[in-house]
Amino acid sequence: MRPRRSVLYLPGANERALEKAKGLPADALVLDLEDAVAPDAKVTARQRVCAAVSSGAYGEREVAVRVNGIGTEWHDDDLRAVAQAGPHAVVIPKVSSATDVHAVEDALTAAGAPQHTAIWAMIETPAAVLRAEEIANASTRLTVLVLGTNDLAKELHAEFVPGRAPLLTSLSLCLLAARAAGKSILDGVYNDVRDAEGFETECVQARQFGFDGKTVIHPNQLEPCNRVFAPSEAEIDHARRVIDAFEQAMAEGRGVVTVDGRMVENLHVEQARRVLGLAEAIERLH
Numbered sequence: 001m002r003p004r005r006s007v008l009y010l011p012g013a014n015e016r017a018l019e020k021a022k023g024l025p026a027d028a029l030v031l032d033l034e035d036a037v038a039p040d041a042k043v044t045a046r047q048r049v050c051a052a053v054s055s056g057a058y059g060e061r062e063v064a065v066r067v068n069g070i071g072t073e074w075h076d077d078d079l080r081a082v083a084q085a086g087p088h089a090v091v092i093p094k095v096s097s098a099t100d101v102h103a104v105e106d107a108l109t110a111a112g113a114p115q116h117t118a119i120w121a122m123i124e125t126p127a128a129v130l131r132a133e134e135i136a137n138a139s140t141r142l143t144v145l146v147l148g149t150n151d152l153a154k155e156l157h158a159e160f161v162p163g164r165a166p167l168l169t170s171l172s173l174c175l176l177a178a179r180a181a182g183k184s185i186l187d188g189v190y191n192d193v194r195d196a197e198g199f200e201t202e203c204v205q206a207r208q209f210g211f212d213g214k215t216v217i218h219p220n221q222l223e224p225c226n227r228v229f230a231p232s233e234a235e236i237d238h239a240r241r242v243i244d245a246f247e248q249a250m251a252e253g254r255g256v257v258t259v260d261g262r263m264v265e266n267l268h269v270e271q272a273r274r275v276l277g278l279a280e281a282i283e284r285l286h
């Protein structure tokens, strides 16, 4: 199990950010070649990012590279260079269909990308939301769906409002698609880096929905994000008691038991094991 509570974007052209990220407690990093990099800096950013990935300086964390979109003048060269650097994943912005995923998969294979380089597909257009199931199932190499809520809101002509009502249908459709396909799914970013309260509220909402974590843009968003998406001490304790109580019930020939007055069946034991597995994976990571 890979914890992906906090996934930090950093601009690929920004040497200070690339350096600083080595010491930041993000579960995963996305070194960006797309929207955070100006056209004049694209080639330099590509070189810097590939060198940073090859350096192995980011420890145990997952390191992904977001390439420029399919059809842009940089996309093919980005994919070739990133394939050689061999990050854990390549993030494809504005994926719109399974055909896009197949094209990226073929290009990575042709460029000699290692098998461990997964594809993360960004869902950030109305067409992609409506085809989320097809995209999520397009390839075994595709392991994560990533919401791009800025682009999505732009394309929907939606407004950013507390509670995100205009986006909830899209978030739900993407979650359904990811879970049905057995893939991970990450929420989009929160733009106001000074609004700690609004950010944490959005993290809680995303966790309640079922997201594995949230993409973030600033170091000060990491601690609250990691905290909200991690199992709490109380949840870990409850999970242990659920497993113990159920095992004892099974030994006594019963298939159902109560813990704290609530019914516990096998499915709750599976949930409890997932909680403990995530807690252990987080322990190993940091």
Ligand SMILES: CC(C)(COP(=O)(O)OP(=O)(O)OC[C@H]1O[C@@H](n2cnc3c(N)ncnc32)[C@H](O)[C@@H]1OP(=O)(O)O)[C@@H](O)C(=O)NCCC(=O)NCCSC(=O)C[C@H](O)C(=O)O
Binding pocket: 008, 009, 010, 011, 016, 017, 018, 020, 021, 032, 035, 036, 124, 147, 148, 149, 150, 151, 152, 188, 189, 193, 217, 218, 219
């Ligand atoms: C949002 C920022 C531009 C804010 O920058 P700034 O005002 O310079 O931040 P601070 O001065 O508060 O920074 C304090 C220190 O932290 C370092 N820092 C800041 N951000 C990062 C980062 N992302 N990774 C690593 N380090 C970071 C600064 O260097 C300072 O360090 P020090 O020198 O030691 O004081 C900025 O945070 C930023 O650029 N964030 C990332 C933006 C980005 O990558 N955007 C693209 C991805 S999001 C997206 O595309 C959305 C999606 O596609 C969609 O459609 O929704």
Ligand SMILES: [Mg+2]
Binding pocket: 035, 093, 124, 148, 150, 151
């Ligand atoms: Mg975007």
